[in-house]
Amino acid sequence: MAPGSPPSTQERGWLAGLGRMARTTAFKLSAFYLLIFALFSGIILGYIAWNTRRLLDAQITETIETEINALAEQYRQGGLRRLVAVIERRGRQSGSFLYLLIDSRGDAMTGNAILRVPVQSVSPGWSEMRYNWPDEADDIARRAKVRTFILPSGLRLFVGRDLEEQDRLQITIRRARGISLLLVLLMGGFGAWFVTKRVLKRVEGVATTSAAIMAGNLSERLPVTNTNDEFDRLALHLNAMLDRIGELMTGLRDLSDNVAHDLRTPLTRLRNGAEDALRKAETLEDARAALERAIEESDNLLRIFDALQMIARAESGNLATSLKPQKLEEIVSSLAELYEPLAEEAGLTFETRIGTDLLANANRELIGQALSNLFDNALKYGVKPEGGGGSLIVTAEKSGGQIRIAVADRGEGIPEDKRAAVVERFVRLDASRAKPGLGLGLSLVAAVARLHGGELRLEDNAPGLRAVLVLPEAVGSAGRSLAQGLALPEKEA
Amino acid sequence: MKILVVEDDPEAGRYLARALNEAGHVADLAADGEVGLEMAMAGSYDVLVVDRMLPKRDGLSLIMALRAEKRTTPVLILSALGQVDDRVLGLRAGGDDYLTKPYAFTECLARVEALARRQNPQSAQLTYKVGDLELDRLAHRVSRAGEDIPLQPREFRLLEYLMRHAGQVVTRTMLLENVWDYHFDPQTNVIDVHVSRLRSKIERKGHATLLHTIRGAGYMIRDPGR
Numbered sequence: 001m002a003p004g005s006p007p008s009t010q011e012r013g014w015l016a017g018l019g020r021m022a023r024t025t026a027f028k029l030s031a032f033y034l035l036i037f038a039l040f041s042g043i044i045l046g047y048i049a050w051n052t053r054r055l056l057d058a059q060i061t062e063t064i065e066t067e068i069n070a071l072a073e074q075y076r077q078g079g080l081r082r083l084v085a086v087i088e089r090r091g092r093q094s095g096s097f098l099y100l101l102i103d104s105r106g107d108a109m110t111g112n113a114i115l116r117v118p119v120q121s122v123s124p125g126w127s128e129m130r131y132n133w134p135d136e137a138d139d140i141a142r143r144a145k146v147r148t149f150i151l152p153s154g155l156r157l158f159v160g161r162d163l164e165e166q167d168r169l170q171i172t173i174r175r176a177r178g179i180s181l182l183l184v185l186l187m188g189g190f191g192a193w194f195v196t197k198r199v200l201k202r203v204e205g206v207a208t209t210s211a212a213i214m215a216g217n218l219s220e221r222l223p224v225t226n227t228n229d230e231f232d233r234l235a236l237h238l239n240a241m242l243d244r245i246g247e248l249m250t251g252l253r254d255l256s257d258n259v260a261h262d263l264r265t266p267l268t269r270l271r272n273g274a275e276d277a278l279r280k281a282e283t284l285e286d287a288r289a290a291l292e293r294a295i296e297e298s299d300n301l302l303r304i305f306d307a308l309q310m311i312a313r314a315e316s317g318n319l320a321t322s323l324k325p326q327k328l329e330e331i332v333s334s335l336a337e338l339y340e341p342l343a344e345e346a347g348l349t350f351e352t353r354i355g356t357d358l359l360a361n362a363n364r365e366l367i368g369q370a371l372s373n374l375f376d377n378a379l380k381y382g383v384k385p386e387g388g389g390g391s392l393i394v395t396a397e398k399s400g401g402q403i404r405i406a407v408a409d410r411g412e413g414i415p416e417d418k419r420a421a422v423v424e425r426f427v428r429l430d431a432s433r434a435k436p437g438l439g440l441g442l443s444l445v446a447a448v449a450r451l452h453g454g455e456l457r458l459e460d461n462a463p464g465l466r467a468v469l470v471l472p473e474a475v476g477s478a479g480r481s482l483a484q485g486l487a488l489p490e491k492e493a
Numbered sequence: 494m495k496i497l498v499v500e501d502d503p504e505a506g507r508y509l510a511r512a513l514n515e516a517g518h519v520a521d522l523a524a525d526g527e528v529g530l531e532m533a534m535a536g537s538y539d540v541l542v543v544d545r546m547l548p549k550r551d552g553l554s555l556i557m558a559l560r561a562e563k564r565t566t567p568v569l570i571l572s573a574l575g576q577v578d579d580r581v582l583g584l585r586a587g588g589d590d591y592l593t594k595p596y597a598f599t600e601c602l603a604r605v606e607a608l609a610r611r612q613n614p615q616s617a618q619l620t621y622k623v624g625d626l627e628l629d630r631l632a633h634r635v636s637r638a639g640e641d642i643p644l645q646p647r648e649f650r651l652l653e654y655l656m657r658h659a660g661q662v663v664t665r666t667m668l669l670e671n672v673w674d675y676h677f678d679p680q681t682n683v684i685d686v687h688v689s690r691l692r693s694k695i696e697r698k699g700h701a702t703l704l705h706t707i708r709g710a711g712y713m714i715r716d717p718g719r
Contacts, residue, residue, distance in 0.1 A: 295597075302595065303678065313578075322578055337647060338673055341686040369677040376680050441680075 026199040030192030034185065041184050045177040052173060056166045060145050061126070067097060068147060068159050080153065084110045097161055098131060098144055104154040115158060116141060122156070124148045131160070143167070202231045206238075218246055251315075259308060263301060270297040307440040314366065314447040323452065325474050328358040328403055331367050332396045339375040346379055348409075349391040358396055358403050359474045362452055367469075370448040373441040374407040374467045382409025382464065390464075401473050402454075408466035419458040445469065494518045494609050497538045499529030499555065500571070501547050509542065512598050513605070526550025530558055538566055539609045542601070545572035545583065553586040560587035567608035571596070580676060599710035603662040610658060621656035624703055624716045626695060628656050637697055647672065648691050655704065655714040664711035688712055 021027050075083040087099045091112030100111030106120040116130035125148060130141040146160030205223045212220045221242060222235035277290030336352045343350040378392050390410035397404055414422055423446045445467070446456040454471035496518050500506035506522045513520040521536070523529035526547040533541055533555070541559075545552040556568050570588040572579060580591045590604050621628045625638040628649075635642045635652060644652065651672050655663055665684040669675055692704045701717035 298595075303680070306593075306678070322581070334673060334675075338675075338679075338683055338687075341690055342681060342683050345686055365676055368675045372675075372677060372679050379681060 021193070021196050021200060024196050024200060024203075027192055027196040030188070030195055034188035034192060037188060038181060038184050042177070042181060045173075045180060049170070049173045049177065053166070053170060056169065057145075060161050060163070060166070064097075064145065064147050064159055064161055068149070071157070071159065075151070080151075080155070083157075087111065097159065098146070099160075100158040102156050102158075109155070111158070113144075113160070115146070119156065119158070122148050122158075124150050128163070129160070206231075206235065213242065218242070218249065255308070255312075262304065266297055266301050266304070270294055270301070273297065304440065307444055310366075310369070311440065311444050311447045314444070314451040322363045323361040324363075325359055326362040326364055326367070328360050328362065328367065328405065328471070329354050329356055329396055331362075331364055332358075332371065332394065332405055335368055335371040335375065336394050339372075339379070342379060343375075343392045346383060347389055348379075348382065351391060351393045353393070353395045353397075355397040358398055360403050360452070360471045361474050362471065363448075366448045366451065370445040370469060371405065371407070373445050374469070377441055377467070378407050378409040378411070378465075382411035398473055403471045403473050405469040405471070406466050408461045408464060410461065410464040413460060413463055413465040414458055416460070422458070423456065442467075494539045494606075495537065496520045496540050496542060496605060497523060497529070497532055497536065498542045499523045499526070499533075499547060499552070500542070500544045501525055502544075509598075509601070513602070516602050518605075524548075526552065526555045530555050533559055533566065534562065534564065540605050541566055541568045542605060543568055543570055543588075545570055545574065553583065553588075556587045569601070569604055569608055571601075597710075599662065599707075600664050600666065603664045603667060603711060606661045607658055607663070607667065610661065621653070621659070623656055623659045623714050624701060624718060626656070626703055626714075628653060635695070637695055638700065642694055644691075644694065648687070648694070651687060651691055652695065652714075655712065659714050659716065662707050662710045662713050667711070 071083060071086065074086045078085075084101065087101060087110045090097065091099050091110070098111075098113035100113055100115055100119070101109045102111075102119055103109055112133070113131045114134055116132070122129075127146055127148065129144060129146050131144050131146075132138070132140050132142055143163040144160040145163055146158050149157040149159075151157055202223075202225075209220050209222050221239045224232050224235050224239070226232065273290055273293050277287055277294075281287040281290055332354050333352070336350075336354070340350050375392075382392060383390055393406075393408045395404070395406045395408070423442050442456065442458075449456045449469055449471065452471050454469065457468040457470060459466040459468060494517075496513055498506055498510050498513070498520055500509060500522065501524055503524065506524065510520040510522045521532060521538075523532050527549040529541075529543065529547065530550060543552045543555060547555070550558075552570060552572070556570070559566070559568070567589040568587065569590045569592060570583045571592050571594055572583065573594045583591045589608055592601060592604060619630050621630075626635070627637075628635050630653065633649060635644055635649065651668065654668065654671050666676075666678065668684050668688075669677075669679070688704070688706075695704065696702060703714050703717065705713050705715060707713050
């Protein structure tokens with residue numbers, strides 16, 4: 001270790017702790033408040049001291065004034081001799097009045113004090129001067145407030161009062177001021193330390209937990225003390241965020257498991273088909289057929305891939321910026337028109353009831369894709385179980401700020417307890433998987449609905465299924481946007 | 494037709510160029526964005542097929558540089574990014590069509606040929622005639638051998654698109670994109686039903702078949718006399 005006295009680790013740790021404390025916002029704020037408080041305390045105490053002093057001063061003046069009045073009365077009644085006698089008598093009394101009467105030459109005629117001033121040149125009125133009692137040593141100088149009079153005979157009369165009492169009070173007050181300031185600083189400092197320590201502890205709790213979360217322990221949650229303070233609210237928000245992230249992570253994990261499973265199946269078929277063809281195909285025709293099947297399988301794989309990617313995009317919210325005001329009735333009718341021939345071919349009666357002014361912030365492609373999935377489903381599963389027929393009814397209407405687009409069929413429907421499940425990825429109700437499909441159609445519709453701030457509702461059409469895409473209506477009505485459109489050219493003109 | 498393929502994967506590039514050559518076109522190959530831009534500026538190509546992710550200069554930047562130089566050569570963008578917003582970005586950069594990888598070659602060929610046709614000034618003519626089938630865009634009228642055929646608006650647009658690309662293969666996705674303006678892939682044969690309805694309206698017994706199904710690719714309307 002280097003020579004000298006380097007601070008011990010403990011000391012250094014303590015210093016570092018203090019330094020860290022001093023850098024916190026809580027500490028800075030506390031210190032600032034403390035400073036302001038000390039300043040105001042000082043000002044108030046100073047004001048009190050000044051006021052006390054003024055009061056004492058007035059009191060002394062008044063006492064002296066009374067004394068002088070009494071002396072003047074004696075002088076008026078008994079002349080100089082009476083005055084001298086009174087002064088002599090009073091001067092002997094204990095008490096702190098001091099008297100001095102001098103003649104025109106400056107010699108003391110009577111009095112109980114020696115004034116340390118050139119007595120002859122003192123002008124009449126109030127003044128503060130040094131004095132001492134005759135029996136005291138010369139070097140003791142007391143302070144007194146003195147009123148000087150010039151009597152008609154040219155005599156000078158000094159009447160004063162000692163200021164020691166006042167000075168003592170002043171000192172007491174000053175000391176009290178110092179002590180109270182010290183107390184304020186001490187208590188404030190302690191308060192700041194306490195608050196900062198508390199805040200630091202909370203922040204450190206958050207930091208420790210986030211460190212644990214960053215290290216991969218996603219189940220950790222920030223401590224909440226139930227005091228409902230700002231830290232609690234922050235912690236609750238962060239915890240909610242962590243919950244959401246956890247959900248997404250779980251979703252992602254489930255998805256990748258499902259992807260692994262559902263991509264492996266067609267990949268296996270693809271591989272088996274190719275192997276089979278390699279082994280068995282004898283004619284060019286056989287080989288050609290096997291290759292066509294292989295291409296079909298790979299197309300299927302690609303479709304799964306596309307659908308998953310699209311769901312992921314829609315769920316991540318990345319596409320939210322692509323939402324623009326759209327007239328949903330146009331999208332619905334174009335899709336209905338696209339699917340109508342197919343429905344009729346499948347032996348379904350096709351019916352549309354589409355309202356007007358169905359304005360929503362939407363991505364036309366995604367809504368189109370979602371509706372196309374609903375139509376595909378209705379065509380696939382909406383045929384009456386007992387030997388064909390049935391109907392496909394498309395409705396689009398708005399009510400209460402919501403736009404409801406429904407595709408209803410008369411098929412077997414979905415049992416109530418399975419409705420939540422079919423929205424999940426890769427869930428298909430016919431275990432045999434006799435009909436072609438990916439098991440992603442409704443998940444995609446649900447993801448698109450969520451992206452638009454709406455939802456997919458699966459309802460009982462008794463019998464059959466009614467899939468309802470519920471989307472929030474755009475606030476700006478068509479009428480207003482028309483008005484804006486009309487207003488623009490006027491501005492330009 | 495002279496086509497420039499800008500594709501960095503040598504195998505995919507060679508495959509595409511060879512297939513285009515076999516289809517009767519002349520295809521050159523550039524392996525990165527810089528070379529691609531140089532060749533596109535220097536040569537007189539009818540269509541460019543540009544991969545979106547390229548070394549040295551990416552596909553979108555290549556197209557923007559080309560458009561900044563007032564070159565209007567139609568461009569087909571090939572990309573592994575097939576989502577809605579990617580397509581919009583690609584078209585906004587100046588691309589004319591967008592094809593997601595992996596693609597069927599027939600789809601690619603059909604689109605390349607359609608793009609070359611679009612460049613042709615006579616593509617936007619007012620009337621089309623294929624054999625004895627006539628379509629008048631202004632009057633919104635279709636007739637076969639002088640006999641009027643009433644069509645729904647969408648059927649009219651479908652026929653118009655097919656006739657504009659007469660003699661060319663038109664794929665199902667091209668029809669969905671250009672007639673319905675949707676870019677997703679419907680899982681059922683929705684387009685086929687529309688085409689077969691149209692076919693039942695325009696074909697006549699005793700007359701030559703005009704609207705053909707091209708197996709594994711799409712449809713083509715063709716003048717039997719040629």
